[in-house]
Amino acid sequence: xxxxxxxxxDLARALGPATGDSARLVQFVSGxxxxxxxxxxxxxxxxxxxxxxxxxxxxxxxLMRGDQYAAISEDPETYGFVGAAVRASPDGGSFFxxxxxxxxxxGRPWAASRxxxxxxxxxxxxxxxxxxxxxxxxxxxxxILGKSPYWxxxxxxxxxxxxxxxxxxxxxxCLAVASEMDANVLVVAAxxxxxxxxxxxKGAIERAGGFCAGMVxxxxxxxxxxxxxxxxx
Numbered sequence: 001x002x003x004x005x006x007x008x009x010d011l012a013r014a015l016g017p018a019t020g021d022s023a024r025l026v027q028f029v030s031g032x033x034x035x036x037x038x039x040x041x042x043x044x045x046x047x048x049x050x051x052x053x054x055x056x057x058x059x060x061x062x063l064m065r066g067d068q069y070a071a072i073s074e075d076p077e078t079y080g081f082v083g084a085a086v087r088a089s090p091d092g093g094s095f096f097x098x099x100x101x102x103x104x105x106x107g108r109p110w111a112a113s114r115x116x117x118x119x120x121x122x123x124x125x126x127x128x129x130x131x132x133x134x135x136x137x138x139x140x141x142x143x144i145l146g147k148s149p150y151w152x153x154x155x156x157x158x159x160x161x162x163x164x165x166x167x168x169x170x171x172x173x174c175l176a177v178a179s180e181m182d183a184n185v186l187v188v189a190a191x192x193x194x195x196x197x198x199x200x201x202k203g204a205i206e207r208a209g210g211f212c213a214g215m216v217x218x219x220x221x222x223x224x225x226x227x228x229x230x231x232x233x
Contacts, residue, residue: 004040007216008047015183015213023054023158025151027061027181028216029165029174029205031197035189036218038067041164045126046079052159055125057118059088061173062166063096063131063142072121072128080122088118088129090157093150095177097143098136115142125159144176151180168201178210186215 018024028041038060045058060068072079094112101109115135118127136142154161163181165174178184184205188198202212 004043005047008040008044011044011185011216012048018159022155023161024183025155025161025163025181026213027163027165027174027177027184027210028187029184029201030167030187030189031201032169033167035167035187037167037187038071038164040185040187040216040218041162042068042071045128045160045162048160048162049121049124049126052125055127055158056160056162057088057154057158058126058128058162058164059095060129060131060164061144061177062164062171063116063144064133065166066130066133068128068164069119069130076122079126080124082128083120085117085119085130087113088116088127089113089150089153091149091153093148093153095145095148095150097145099141099143100139102137102140144173146176148177148180151177168204169197172204174201175204175208175210178205178208181210183213184210185213187218188215190217 015024015026026044028037028044030037042058045056049056058068060066069082073082076082092111092113094116096112098112098115104110115132116129117132118129120126121128131142151161163177165177168174174184186198186201198215205212
């Protein structure tokens with residue numbers, strides 16, 4: 001694993017700490033797949049968890065993949081062991097819908113929040129989510145909500161909420177929650193030689209009402225290309 005600790009500490013300082021009782025919500029997203037968004041989001045969450053008081057939540061927006069839970073579970077030496085699952089909602093809300101609804105044995109609708117589990121990681125105040133695909137029934141569909149009280153509930157529940165979004169070229173889920181975030185951070189592979197995809201993503205986030213805080217060059221081994229530098233605030 002590439003050690004991104006210094007870069008993530010610098011990013012956390014640039015974004016600023018949580019204020020009062022409100023967590024900082026940060027979304028990591030790339031224009032195209034394979035640029036290292038999940039690695040950056042995971043490493044950012046690990047780093048800020050070291051100084052967290054209330055906790056850090058790593059939320060995977062690509063619900064059907066579960067990559068973050070798998071990566072952390074497979075590397076206890078780096079992250080610590082994963083504990084038992086709990087509900088991932090402080091108030092029973094969710095940032096997605098599941099349709100059509102199903103009903104439990106008591107006849108009541110199964111709340112969407114019951115499909116999302118959270119797992120404590122190591123001895124730190126660090127949690128990672130996993131969507132319970134096994135609970136879905138045939139014919140059910142999952143959609144990310146454009147507006148949801150879930151995010152404000154999480155503000156009161158944590159120091160940082162780190163959202164790992166699927167690449168913009170594959171899914172527009174990042175746009176649904178962009179305006180709910182304090183910052184949207186673009187992840188760009190260091191070997192990218194043009195700014196077409198990052199520029200398109202930055203524009204889309206801003207049109208959706210989100211704040212684009214800047215860019216992380218992943219696997220950076222050389223000076224950033226000039227066109228990409230122009231995107232930096």
